Amino acid sequence: MQTKTPRNFFKALAVGAPKPYQELPTRLERMIHFFPPQIEKMRNKVPEMAKNVDVILGNLEDAIPADSKEAARAGLIEVAQSTDFGSTGLWVRINCLNSPWGLEDITELMNAIGDKLDVIMLPKVDGAWDVHYLDQLLAQLEARNNIKKPVLIHAILETAEGVKNVEDIAAASPRMHGMSLGPADLAASRGMKTTRVGGGHPFYGMLADPTADGADRAFFQQDPWHYTIAKMVDACMANGIKPFYGPFGDFSDNDACRAQFRNAFLLGCMGAWSLHPKQIEIAKEVFSPDPEEVVFAKRILEAMPDGTGAVMIDGKMQDDATWKQAKVIVDLAKLVDEKG
Amino acid sequence: MQTKTPRNFFKALAVGAPKPYQELPTRLERMIHFFPPQIEKMRNKVPEMAKNVDVILGNLEDAIPADSKEAARAGLIEVAQSTDFGSTGLWVRINCLNSPWGLEDITELMNAIGDKLDVIMLPKVDGAWDVHYLDQLLAQLEARNNIKKPVLIHAILETAEGVKNVEDIAAASPRMHGMSLGPADLAASRGMKTTRVGGGHPFYGMLADPTADGADRAFFQQDPWHYTIAKMVDACMANGIKPFYGPFGDFSDNDACRAQFRNAFLLGCMGAWSLHPKQIEIAKEVFSPDPEEVVFAKRILEAMPDGTGAVMIDGKMQDDATWKQAKVIVDLAKLVDEKG
Amino acid sequence: MQTKTPRNFFKALAVGAPKPYQELPTRLERMIHFFPPQIEKMRNKVPEMAKNVDVILGNLEDAIPADSKEAARAGLIEVAQSTDFGSTGLWVRINCLNSPWGLEDITELMNAIGDKLDVIMLPKVDGAWDVHYLDQLLAQLEARNNIKKPVLIHAILETAEGVKNVEDIAAASPRMHGMSLGPADLAASRGMKTTRVGGGHPFYGMLADPTADGADRAFFQQDPWHYTIAKMVDACMANGIKPFYGPFGDFSDNDACRAQFRNAFLLGCMGAWSLHPKQIEIAKEVFSPDPEEVVFAKRILEAMPDGTGAVMIDGKMQDDATWKQAKVIVDLAKLVDEKG
Amino acid sequence: MQTKTPRNFFKALAVGAPKPYQELPTRLERMIHFFPPQIEKMRNKVPEMAKNVDVILGNLEDAIPADSKEAARAGLIEVAQSTDFGSTGLWVRINCLNSPWGLEDITELMNAIGDKLDVIMLPKVDGAWDVHYLDQLLAQLEARNNIKKPVLIHAILETAEGVKNVEDIAAASPRMHGMSLGPADLAASRGMKTTRVGGGHPFYGMLADPTADGADRAFFQQDPWHYTIAKMVDACMANGIKPFYGPFGDFSDNDACRAQFRNAFLLGCMGAWSLHPKQIEIAKEVFSPDPEEVVFAKRILEAMPDGTGAVMIDGKMQDDATWKQAKVIVDLAKLVDEKG
């Protein structure tokens, strides 16, 4: 199938909608913290939580019972309208497009809090077509509500078809913010025989050859997510958008959570979901920028005060392109300093 | 870009939406007759008009002034609710997706008359992405409104990008009904230097070589739409959907209208728009099924009463496949008999 | 390259051939058990073996000597004609398309036992073109022999080019049943330096960093098949067909066989080959449906006796789609009960 | 869909089959003359006809009654075995792949006269898949019959889907010889409302604007095949294969036949079908190489006796590439001289 021509790719899809970003804004997003907005107690905690996390996400989809779907949506609107989120991102995970709630989730949220929402997380994205739908609808709702800043789309990669099409999904719209791996649904979609939400599985591993002495054979556990994360990272980075690990389900096992986050980090992910407050700190620990990189980035900015030209630092040429990368790192470091 | 896998192509896009057609239903659609629904006098004529045309279309887009857009939409709802259209198709041409009216056109019409609408005509389709949007949104609205029969999509081919992508557009959804050539907008989009709506142009033609005797050189007018119609017909027919010619703008020139319709008919189009009552008769004359074909089709049906097996008629083998084609022709002929 | 349009994808390729399946039938296929049909002793065991396995496959390709190729083909025909396989699948692995036996394998088997064959396993599939050939030829032979049920195609993924093109292979025909990883030939095709048939290799692993105390460094063996299986699973599941692990060559190492099957199972495979009777039990142990899943699936069927509507079970909505998945699981469980 | 990699494209598809041509051999093919091989009288004329035409084709498909299909096949085998065709090409038009005769046509002809057949004309090619089938089957039959020279494939372009996919068809195999436009079936497939076999239609044309004096308006007939032929020519020439016009049905109208052939010739076609002896002469007249081109080509060959280097002729540089083109033209001219 043909894609949009590059010149048309960056055009607004509705008269009056804001122009899409040619480069995504710099944001600190080490963890996307989920809360269930139908529960008043949780809503009340949001202003305080927002100070402690990089992104707070109102969850409307899985884990919200069917008879609380509308209460969750209303709760999110209420808390969004009454809270100042500062530099913390406000996201929502809407219900599936084929569910009875998907369309109203989008329209009601955009009508009520479209000017406060940063990112809509879209579950079960199978291909570019799902992004096309949301992209066009958001532009219409931005125009209707006179919203000045484009609301971005974050896809959850949680179907076999989605992984097959991940490069198309990443390239489907300038509104794409990034992607998260959704290991539970993906396992189900693929027929992977695990009910764990992320992490490894004790049965996936390599058995060493038998030894002459008949000793117990070593068993080396394997990473079931290597292919998926590596492919997702390439698709995202090639398109200038951000790859994320998703949820880690076992709240009682912080070490395994840390190991999983670190694996994702090492393969190129920029953050993860936190489904429990304990995971916030793990994410901060794992995903914060490397202090040495920050120091070096500051040296680049100092050496090129106006961002142009070329200088040698420690024998490596720095130019406009590396200046921009350095700027991103220094800006993130500032945000980390504010947030801790 | 990857397309949907064939098995997923035919799945409903929302829980509760009707299953898409694997084969489009047989309908007589020689002309799509436009009326402006904001005008009361025109609305009053609809019940009578509906008896005389194959398809009646409420036009909300071009030719409807901006300050009448909402009146037109409301007028269409009113007339649709109060009229029994019989076997006549009820279509609407909505406003562009990027316009201030596109989204409301879709949602309000589907909420109010989604069970009576047969086809939504979508203007300025540039690529599969525009169809993806409407396809998903219609499924959600069908589910919300408990609609039992899928509302189809008819694309207008009226941009250079759309013609480039016509094969993708035809294949973008099982909900695609067909396409119409939109010569006026297409001319503008391509920079074609004509303000005529369809038909030829006196300046597009071949000049014969000069003759020895210095006589006036012959000038042979050319068809500016040959490429576009031929490409559209192939894209539609390969995908099992229906190609149409669109509007002919000069109501004072019935002969040129007839010539244009006939050209489209000869290249494979199955109908055209009528913007004026006079064009209804021209379309009937041009696009009615050939009586000889009908006779032959009836012979096939008679020879294979249960639609299976293989028979020889006039030395040519007829089988299940030709039986189905014959059935379509005979069904159309019955509809013509009823309508005249 | 363009693919068939979705509407044409599901059409029969020969007049008189059965219509392709829009959804594959539910079959229990935990192991595909190979036997060499040129050996009389093995043929005599087939009726008994068939009661104990889910699929029995007559092998005509690798491991059958060139001078026994025709005897193997004849032997398979003989045993197929004289045996009632009950619900057990009858498959054949034919010789390569470019070999001196490929064409006769197909034509003679279809002529003689086309009505008993469930699946043809096609070796060394490089791209969609190989499937296109067999797809068309089978339709012609089905029509010629008046076969009422489509014979399916199962591709072996065993060339670098095949892995590159695995998504196209999965989508090449509605006749595709699934795919198996062929680790021995794939290793050769890729230049992987292993002569083992499946499983890991003692030299593929990560060496831990040295420790301060100079102790022996740990070595962590790695799965050489992770990429290939994960990519194959996504390609299959996105197209509604079934991924399989293939052979495990070391019959003396049941533990390593079990580990390999379990890895494949955890990544989404639905069965494996058994080349030795011992492997039948390993496959049954690994690939049988999870009893808890069966219990839950039965609850869904009970709650929705007619398969429509939506119910809440343990707080999760079940609908037509999950009903169908539940039906598949319950049907499989019944087959397991019969077979053990 | 992925195509074969270029290195694999030119490999033989069966052990023992001849290697595909990297460049097609030079052959004079101004007309492909059809005869019905089931008729003894026509068979008897073949040896004589063969001296007068460039290609003689035994027609097994349309126009051969169902009850004569096998007689036609047998008749072709008989005449092929008993005739020396000299430099005249021997072609066959087989029945459709989905018909009851397609497979036997291929296998029986290849088994009996595979070493004499130059080209198989394949009707109703919809996409690359049809060529993939025949390509692989021919290689197997060439190997089985120890045939030393690849039998080529000539596709008839006669469905809307085929025209949509014409570039893939041209690139589907090194065995592709070329393509012919099949105007009758293509018209039916597209829904073009003409029963003429090739040529124009009196109703497809442009009507001039009315004149002030009310005189009869001029009507300029249009070429309904312009798009199709131009697209086919580009697809063929870009792939190094040969485009042909197909049949002209009205044997009573030599002038219209000549006009149609000339149109095809002017757009790039290299030959046409002759269905009647009168059309042989028309094809010779229209498609013979231009004497001036032949003279110039001879000058190039004389100036570069060994085919290498670069010379200036009339101020234009000639090199290895133009030498090859010149060689083709001179070789054709020699064949014309022999044949007249």
Add this chain to the structure above:
Amino acid sequence: MQTKTPRNFFKALAVGAPKPYQELPTRLERMIHFFPPQIEKMRNKVPEMAKNVDVILGNLEDAIPADSKEAARAGLIEVAQSTDFGSTGLWVRINCLNSPWGLEDITELMNAIGDKLDVIMLPKVDGAWDVHYLDQLLAQLEARNNIKKPVLIHAILETAEGVKNVEDIAAASPRMHGMSLGPADLAASRGMKTTRVGGGHPFYGMLADPTADGADRAFFQQDPWHYTIAKMVDACMANGIKPFYGPFGDFSDNDACRAQFRNAFLLGCMGAWSLHPKQIEIAKEVFSPDPEEVVFAKRILEAMPDGTGAVMIDGKMQDDATWKQAKVIVDLAKLVDEKG
């Protein structure tokens, strides 16, 4: 093959090269006037010619003898360095990439006059790969020579493969300015049997049916370039670049030249080549903007002085998008006023 991701598409290809245009600058380019720079007399006329034409092009390729290639290149450098071209575009047609002169043409011109060249016309473009080469090389030469404004690429469409790939060529780089039809080489590449450079051919036409009275049958000449121009226009306009007709070879037939230019203009071309001074005036006459369009465009600019918002003019809504189109027309009209 994958294309660049949209974000990467607009990046400069060398450190120090100017950033590519996201939107092409507005330029008046009704005719591209060719001159042979090796001839001193012609060089002397350039300053005067430049006042009278929109674009002046130094031709290095066809029509320049091999032994004058270097003199032509040097002559172009000399005249470019010594002339002030004002708002008139300075273009060059370089030799083919595979010729002995192509590389030096590019490097020497960029080194010497890269800051004065507006557009390089690239002959015989077969696919995106040819543009990729020149795109990267120009960026390196711009960086080396500190050029501040990107030199654009104009492709000549003159091979069957190029027409097949025209959409890719149009989308191959943000440096693409547009394309011209090259009818002479294209005819040769396709095997079209005409030696005319553009225009029709007396033998390409439709013969009317015979009449009952046996009168001479009418013959209606056809446009051999319809398919090619229409396809090229769509490819260009969809990518935001400019389509042109190329040369008309018969300088003695101004009327046929005018007819050909007008045909191209009516199909969407924005200019043509002038190979003779007489053709300059014909191009001006045909391709100048329509005065009525200019008047209307001015009304839009006046009604939206700051280019934002939405106003109704004659009942049609004008917005930011139409304002931009109006600005282009008014800017062109100013340039026409200056140039005449």
Add this chain to the structure above:
Amino acid sequence: MQTKTPRNFFKALAVGAPKPYQELPTRLERMIHFFPPQIEKMRNKVPEMAKNVDVILGNLEDAIPADSKEAARAGLIEVAQSTDFGSTGLWVRINCLNSPWGLEDITELMNAIGDKLDVIMLPKVDGAWDVHYLDQLLAQLEARNNIKKPVLIHAILETAEGVKNVEDIAAASPRMHGMSLGPADLAASRGMKTTRVGGGHPFYGMLADPTADGADRAFFQQDPWHYTIAKMVDACMANGIKPFYGPFGDFSDNDACRAQFRNAFLLGCMGAWSLHPKQIEIAKEVFSPDPEEVVFAKRILEAMPDGTGAVMIDGKMQDDATWKQAKVIVDLAKLVDEKG
């Protein structure tokens, strides 16, 4: 995007350039040994080094300081002109195409030592476009310098976009020799959080489930390069070109280097880079052909002295295809014997 048609793929891109290889020549390339040509002491060692390595590469890119870039290029030319490399390959790694040195690297080296260079290693290849540029430029420079043997291209895979497009890169030109994984830059491009140059990372691993006894949990290190190498190997092998591992950065850890090389070898790589003399021996040890394979290959050659026919060896059929593979292995073994 369309690729070249297969027939055009193998054509020379400049008149006078050598014809591209249809099959790559057999070369022993177990290690590509890097040296910095700006250092006189290193240049003096080259003649001796060349006897001990399979490939010697003059490095102009990373690790060469900006102010030594020209000295490095000149040094490489000097040493290339004065050294006889025998059967040892002479390669160069040029600077990036977007750097200030890339173009001069190519042109100066081709002008001076184009007849001695075997392969140009191109860094940071993002897609086929980068290969298209170098492919065309090399052909022009080969023609200019009358070079008789095509200089090949070896791409470094070291960007996320490059990995995404690796199949296109492998297929971009017949001039492609192969690819190397560049783990350091690739890690940076992907945002992988490692500064190690190749090898694993102590933090990427699976944590075993906790045990009941609270013992230390096992941690299994994982291969971060599995996906990338496996995908690269498939892309290369499917296109008939050669995959390589690249650099291993920690010269103090020979065991880890050996483990990394062995992993690459097991996944299908044919060699690696040596950045330090110690790594030469490791590469020889790991990548030398297996003696048993050599023995078997010799048996094939002996059994088929003229390379045709089919013989049975140990019950497996050997034919023309396996003969060719055997010939490659025996030729390599001879080279190993000479080199040690």
